[in-house]
Amino acid sequence: MKYKTLGRSGLEVSEVGFGCMSLGEDRAVNKALLHQALDSGITFFDTADLYQKGENEVAVGNAFKGMRDRVVLATKVGNQWRPDGSGWDWNPTKAYILQAVEHSLKRLQTDHIDLYQLHGGTIEDPIDETIEAFEILKAQGKIRAYGISSIRPNVIREYIKRSNIDSVMMQYSLLDRRPEEACLGLLQEQGIGVLARGSLAQGLLVGKSPKPYLGHSEKEVAAAAEAVSRVAGNQRSVAEVAARYVLHHPAVTTAVLGIRTAAQLQDALHVAEAAPLQEQGIEELKRAVQALRYEQHR
Template identity: 70%
Template sequence: MKYNALGKTDLQVSEISFGCMSLGSDHAANHTLLHQALDQGITLFDTADLYQKGENEVTVGKAFKGRRQEVIIATKVGNAWRPDGSGWDWVPSKEYLRQAVEHSLRRLETDYIDLYQLHGGTLDDPIDDIIEAFELLKQQGKIRAYGISSIRPNVIREYVQRSHIASVMMQYSLLDRRPEESCLDLLQEQNIAVLARGSFAQGLLAGKAAKSYLNYAEQEVAQAAVAVQQVADISQRTAAEVAALFVLHHPAVTSAVLGVRTEQHLADALHIAATPSLMGAEVALLQQAIPPNVYEQHR
């Protein structure tokens, strides 16, 4: 497993990280799976207070209670469940962040969060207040670093200019190359870590039947999948390995966050970590499969 610095922080994170969102409700099974991942080199585990109405944080906290110093726990904040459970609302206020962190700390059974991420964001948010809240939580020792989870270039630019974010989590894959237009280079220049999610594009790059995706027609998605499979066949890799390695080839990407729910998912993720990087010619073949897309909104 390769490890990279999380931006300007002293936190070292595994190049493949564990996306906890899909974990089930069986704490014992989750404990086993999470410990297997840690034992085999994965150190970054990403959750959110939104997932399973907080139960996802609970299961992560239970699993790592005795091994807290060995893991980097990332969670997210900003979406508040309604009292009747009918959905959630976006609450980007300083006061809400200061309250929500206490609930996350309790569910995670820890006295600090390694990476606290704003779970969304718009230009209409009180950005300076949000940054002030994150900075206060750092000073209090409740979080070690903070970042945002966003695909909006205009929001990302504001936080780059106005804050000390350590990371940005964003969707990135061969079928979603929008971050390449400006975000990846900007974040690399500023030494801000990119945590990439969605490497498999809902499985469309890893064997699922083609369908339209973002602004790509079904035929274009199929072309991308064929290119991935061609590289996989030539290099004796799997399609999933090629799809994830495409994401990791960009120097701005610090870690690929892969959703893990089963032992097979974990085995696949670990195989990716052990697979040699793509060669330049392989990357070029993939890039030429379909035209890159760009952000149409929030520019």
């Protein structure tokens, strides 16, 4: 496993991270899977207070009780569940963040969160107020670093200008190359780490039946998957190629892969062990599918 420093935070994180959103409801199974990942070298675990109405954080906290110093825990805030459980509303206010962090700390059974992330964001948000909340929590020692989870270039630019974020989590894959156009170079230049999610494009790059995806037609999705398979050949798995495409960009610190089963964990570990793609392979993948551009939030 390769490890990198996340932005300017000083946090050392595994190049492949464990996306906890997909975990099931069986606590024992979850605990065993999370422990196996940690024992295999994965140290970065990403959850959110939104997932399973907080139960995802509970599962992660329960699994790592007594071994907190071995893991880098990331969670997210900003989506507030309604009292009747009918859904959630966007709430990036200072008051809510300072309240919500206490619940996340309790569920995670820890006195600090390594990376606290705003779970979304719009240009109309009270951005300075949100930043102030994160800075207060950092000064209090309740969080070590903070970032945003956003694909919106205009929001990302504002946080770069107005805050001390260490990371941006964004969707990035061969079928969603929008970050290459507007964000990755800027974030790399600013020393801000990128946490890539959705690297397998909902499984469409690794064997799932093709269907329209974002702005791509079913035919284009099939062509991208075929290119991944060609580059994989007999030496690599398609998951290795799809994830290694994302990791080839120097702005990307970690590919956060959703893991629910032991087989998915093994796929993630194979990605971690795999050699980087050669430039020839990268170019073949790029030729196979046209890069999308952000049409909104520019």
